Amino acid sequence: MLLVVAAAMVRGDQVLVQQRPEGTQMAGLWEFPGGKIEPGESPESALARELREELGIEVNPAAPVPLTFASAPLGGRHLLLLLYRLDSWQGTPEPHHANALRWADMATLRTLPMPPADLPFLGVLDALLGRQA
Numbered sequence: 314m315l316l317v318v319a320a321a322m323v324r325g326d327q328v329l330v331q332q333r334p335e336g337t338q339m340a341g342l343w344e345f346p347g348g349k350i351e352p353g354e355s356p357e358s359a360l361a362r363e364l365r366e367e368l369g370i371e372v373n374p375a376a377p378v379p380l381t382f383a384s385a386p387l388g389g390r391h392l393l394l395l396l397y398r399l400d401s402w403q404g405t406p407e408p409h410h411a412n413a414l415r416w417a418d419m420a421t422l423r424t425l426p427m428p429p430a431d432l433p434f435l436g437v438l439d440a441l442l443g444r445q446a
């Protein structure tokens with residue numbers, strides 16, 4: 314089982330997505346920042362670690378709020394992807410691992426190619442971001 318944690322970082326009616334770099338599985342697709350939970354880590358501390366590594370921001374492990382999850386086959390394995398909502402962090406996100414970062418509103422998000430496991434997130438995000446506007 315591939316256990317992955319990711320963040321929907323919310324800013325007004327937008328959410329942050331990053332483009333997976335060349336040479337990785339699903340290169341070029343836009344995903345939520347995050348990564349694999351290491352043995353012994355809580356999902357929240359894994360998320361804080363991944364966001365520090367990938368974006369250079371600091372996250373209080375108490376800040377992420379569970380939003381939804383995806384369960385899908387991925388490359389011969391099974392992916393369980395936990396999506397958290399995040400409203401506060403310290404620092405300005407920079408693309409340390411990604412090709413690019415993008416703050417996307419719902420209309421933009423729907424035009425970006427995303428990993429198949431993320432597609433069911435769009436309805437949840439629509440409801441979430443709609444309430445921010």
Ligand SMILES: Nc1nc2c([nH]c(=O)n2[C@H]2C[C@H](O)[C@@H](COP(=O)(O)OP(=O)(O)OP(=O)(O)O)O2)c(=O)[nH]1
Pocket residue numbers: 317318319338339343344345346347348349350363387392394428429430431
């Ligand atoms: N971070 C993230 N990963 C996603 C999303 N959707 C999706 O299918 N995935 C998949 C892609 C990868 O197979 C897996 C995440 O693993 P990764 O390789 O990016 O994570 P990592 O940073 O721990 O990677 P590494 O240490 O092995 O380099 O989850 C998403 O929205 N965000």
